[in-house]
Amino acid sequence: xxxxxxxxxxxxxxxxxxxxxxxxxxxxxxxxxxxxxxxxxxxxxxxxxxxxxxxxxxxxxxxxxxxxxxxxxxxxxxxxxxxxxxxxxxxxxxxxxxxxxxxxxxxxxxxxxxxxxxxxxxxxxxxxxxxxxxxxxxxxxxxxxxxxxxxxxxxxxxxxxxxxxxxxxxxxxxxxxxxxxxxxxxxxxxxxxxxxxxxxxxxxxxxxxxxxxxxxxxxxxxxxxxxxxxxxxxxxxxxxxxxxxxxxxxxxxxxxxxxxxxxxxxxxxxxxxxxxxxxxxxxxxxxxxxxxxxxxxxxxxxxxxxxxxxxxxxxxxxxxxxxxxxxxxxxxxxxxxxxxxxxxxxxxxxxxxxxxxxxxxxxxxxxxxxxxxx
Numbered sequence: 001x002x003x004x005x006x007x008x009x010x011x012x013x014x015x016x017x018x019x020x021x022x023x024x025x026x027x028x029x030x031x032x033x034x035x036x037x038x039x040x041x042x043x044x045x046x047x048x049x050x051x052x053x054x055x056x057x058x059x060x061x062x063x064x065x066x067x068x069x070x071x072x073x074x075x076x077x078x079x080x081x082x083x084x085x086x087x088x089x090x091x092x093x094x095x096x097x098x099x100x101x102x103x104x105x106x107x108x109x110x111x112x113x114x115x116x117x118x119x120x121x122x123x124x125x126x127x128x129x130x131x132x133x134x135x136x137x138x139x140x141x142x143x144x145x146x147x148x149x150x151x152x153x154x155x156x157x158x159x160x161x162x163x164x165x166x167x168x169x170x171x172x173x174x175x176x177x178x179x180x181x182x183x184x185x186x187x188x189x190x191x192x193x194x195x196x197x198x199x200x201x202x203x204x205x206x207x208x209x210x211x212x213x214x215x216x217x218x219x220x221x222x223x224x225x226x227x228x229x230x231x232x233x234x235x236x237x238x239x240x241x242x243x244x245x246x247x248x249x250x251x252x253x254x255x256x257x258x259x260x261x262x263x264x265x266x267x268x269x270x271x272x273x274x275x276x277x278x279x280x281x282x283x284x285x286x287x288x289x290x291x292x293x294x295x296x297x298x299x300x301x302x303x304x305x306x307x308x309x310x311x312x313x314x315x316x317x318x319x320x321x322x323x324x325x326x327x328x329x330x331x332x333x334x335x336x337x338x339x340x341x342x343x344x345x346x347x348x349x350x351x352x353x354x355x356x357x358x359x360x361x362x363x364x365x366x367x368x369x370x371x372x373x374x
Contacts, residue, residue, distance in 0.1 A: 007037075007040065008074070008102055008128075008131055009131065009132070011035050011037050011042070011072075011074040011102070012035075012074050012076070012102060012104055012131050012132045013132065014033075014035050014042070014045070014074070015033035015034055015035045015056075015074045015075065015076050015104070016033055016076055016104070016132060016135055016136060016139055017033065018033030018034070018035070018045055018046070018047040018056070019031050019032055019033030019047055019048075019056070019076045019136075019139050019140070020033075020139060021033075021047045022047050022048040022049075022050075023139075023190075023191040023192075023299070024189075024190055024191040024192045024193055024224060024299055025048075025050045025051075025193075025222070026048040026049075026050070026051070026052045026298075027052065027143075027193040027296050027297050027298045027299075028052060028146075028295075028296025028297070028298070029048055029052030029053070029055070029143070030048065030077055030107075030140040030143035030144075030298075031047070031048050031139065031140055031143070032047065032048045032055065032056040032057075032075065032076050032077045032140070033045075033046070033047045033048075033056055033075075033076045034046045034047070034056040034057045034059070034060040034073060034074065034075045034076070035060065035073075035074040036060045036061065036063075036064040036067070036068050036071050036072070036073055036074075036098070037071055037072045037073075037074065038064075038067050038068070038070060038071035038072070043063070043064040043065075043067040043068070043071060044059075044060040044061060044062070044063040044064025044065075044067070044068060044071075045059075045060055045063060046058065046059025046060030046061070046062070046063065047059065050222055051222070055080070055089050056075065056076075057073065057075060057079055057089040057092055057093060058089065058092055060073070061092055061093070061096045064096070068096040068097060068098055069096065069097035069098075070097060070098075070099050071098050071099065071100075072098065072099070072100040072101070072102060073093055073098045073100070073101045073102070074102045075101065075102070075103050075104070076103075076104045076105065076136045076139065076140070077103070077104065077105055077106075077107055077136065077140065078103050078105065078106045078107040078112055078113075078114075078116040078117055078129075079092075079093060079101070079103070079112075079116045079120070080107070080109075080111070080112055080116060081111075081112055081115045081116040081118075081119045082111040082112065082115075088116075088119075089116075090116050090119040090120055090123075091119075093120065093125070094119075094120070094123040094125065098125060099125060099126065100125065100126040100127075100128070101120050101125055101126070101127050101128070102127075102128045102129075102131055103117065103127065103128070103129045103130075103131075104129075104130070104131055104132050104133055104135070104136035105130075105133050105136040105137050105140075106129065108144055108147045108148050109147055117129060140298075141153050141319075142193070142298030142299035143298045145298075145319070146293050146296075146297075146298050150290060150293055150294075151289050151290065151293050151317070152193070152194075152289060152292055152293045152297050152298055152299060152300045153298065153299050153300070153319050153320070154289060154300045154302065154312060154317050154318055154319050154320075155188070155192065155299070155300070155301050155302065155318070155319065155320040155321070155322060156302045156309055156312065156313075156318045156320070156321045156322070157185060157188055157301055157302065157303055157321075157322040157324070158304075158309070158321070158322070158323055158324065158337040158338075159176055159177045159181060159182075159185065159324040159325075159326070160176065160323070160324070160325055160326070160337040161176055161325070161326055161328045161329055161330040161334065162325055162326070162327060162328065162329055163329050163330060163331070163332075163334070164336055164337050164338070165330035165331070165334030165335060165336060165337065166304070166305070166306070166334075166335055166336070166337045167330075167334060167335040168330060168333075168334055168335070169333040169334060169335065171204055171335070173205075173335075176326045176328070176330075177324050177325075177326045177360075177363045178326070178360065178361050178362055178363050179361075180360030180361045180363065181324045181326075181360040181361075181363040181365065183213065183360075184324070184358075184360060184365065185303075185324070186211050186212055186213045187211075187213060188301055188322060189209070189210070189211040189224050189301060190211045190213060190224070191299070192224055192299040192300060192301035193224055193225060193297040193298050193299045193300065194224050194225040194226070194227050194251075194292060194297050194299070194300045194301065195209045195224050195225070195226055195227065195300075195301050195303055196227040196228075196229065196288075196292075196300055196301065196302045196303065196308070197209065197227070197228060197229070197302075197303050197304045197305065197308065198228070198229050198230070198304065198305050198307055198308035199228055199229065199230035199231075199232070199234045199235060200305050200307065201303070201304040201305045201308075202228055202230070202234075202235055202239055202241060203234065203235075204305075206239060206240050207240065207241070208240050208241070208244065209224075209226040209241065209303070210223050210224075210226075210248060211223060211224065222249075223248045223249070224249075224301070225249040225250070225251055225295075225297065226241050226248060226249065226250045226251070227250075227251045227252075227253065227288075227292065227300070228241065228250075228251070228252045228253070229253050229284070229285070229288055229308055229311075230252050230253065230254050231253075231254055231255040231276075231284060232254070232255065232258065233252070233254045233255075233258040233259060233262055233263065235252060235266065237265060237266060237269065241271075242266055242269050242270075242271055243269070245266075245269055245270035245271045246269070246270040249272075250270065250271045250272065251271070251272045251273075251274060251292075251295075252266065252271055252272070252273050252274070253274045253275075253276060253284075253287075253288040253291060253292075254273060254274070254275060254276070255275070255276060255277075255278075255279070255284075256275060256276075256277055274288075274291045276288060276291065281307070281310070281311035281314065282311055282314040282315040283315070284311065285308075285311040285312045285314070285315045285317060286315045286317065289312075289315075289317055302318075305335075305339075306335065306336050306337055306338050306339040307339040309337065309338045309339070310338050310339040310340060310341050313338065313341060313350050314341060314342075316350070318350065318370065319369065319370050320367070320368065320369050320370070321352055321366070321367070321368040322365065322366075322367055323365065323366045323367075323368065324360075324363055324364070324365050325363065325364050325365075325366075326362065326363050327362050327363070327364075350370070351370075351371040352368035352369060352370055352371050353368060353369050353370075353371050354366055354367070354368050355367050355368065355369050
């Protein structure tokens with residue numbers, strides 16, 4: 001590898017690290033990182049800001065100022081070339097006078113998808129594409145999936161005993177996993193656009209579903225959207241999620257045959273209500289996923305309960321599992337992390353590949369991605 005190639009690699013890794021700062025915070029836009037380099041010195045850095053704007057390129061160019069002229073821009077995603085709430089990043093790069101652009105991955109958005117690269121080339125800028133493309137694609141997997149399929153990336157988090165139980169038969173569950181594992185759970189909330197639970201979890205635990213990492217609430221980063229799957233609209237007006245909906249985005253996905261007066265009451269308290277016509281568990285889960293994707297949400301984290309987990313698994317919607325396990329055994333009378341899947345044969349079971357294992361004190365975390373082929 002030449003010195004120039006090694007330099008390109010290092011700068012793109014820097015841009016990818018910056019892109020990771022936007023995970024769970026840039027919807028409906030992708031999380032992008034950008035580094036501006038001139039004479040082997042980084043003169044500007046940027047990443048997509050909360051809510052998706054300003055874009056990474058704009059932030060990096062602002063920091064680089066006049067030094068961007070004749071510089072190289074390293075960007076994890078093809079710069080946009082269409083007018084939205086902000087001007088095109090291609091125009092910003094061209095106006096700043098960059099002489100070279102190194103782009104990791106192309107943008108699957110039909111409004112871009114090669115047009116951004118073409119605009120830069122037409123302006124006389126040297127363009128290189130594909131450097132660390134797989135890493136860039138993985139870093140914005142939620143955005144890419146929503147753009148290409150109309151569905152968000154869906155992750156399932158469980159914190160269970162060795163035998164897959166999340167609570168005693170009485171419902172007692174605090175705490176199965178230790179403090180380190182629980183902090184990791186809050187980090188997962190911070191890196192997803194929405195946290196989703198079922199109505200049973202709301203009734204049993206009355207959760208707040210907010211990220212409570214130290215310093216997080218004092219930052220400019222917004223809390224993830226709280227989503228409740230509640231086909232019969234069982235959520236009560238005095239629930240914590242309803243009471244705090246004015247300050248923290250909250251959404252309930254419900255069915256058609258519900259009390260419309262109650263819908264109006266909780267909407268008046270700040271809750272957004274989305275309606276689905278589907279009745280079966282798997283179909284309702286799929287429709288909910290589509291409705292959330294239509295809201296521009298890229299990454300959804302399912303936290304409970306067992307019936308919600310099984311419905312998304314039955315629908316083939318779970319892309320990733322974060323399985324936290326404590327070294328204890330609860331027994332068959334405990335509440336399962338996943339309800340019945342009603343499998344006809346073992347070959348029908350959803351399968352996943354373990355991609356990473358971590359340890360948090362006594363607890364173990366397995367990160368698994370969906371296995372697409374057997």
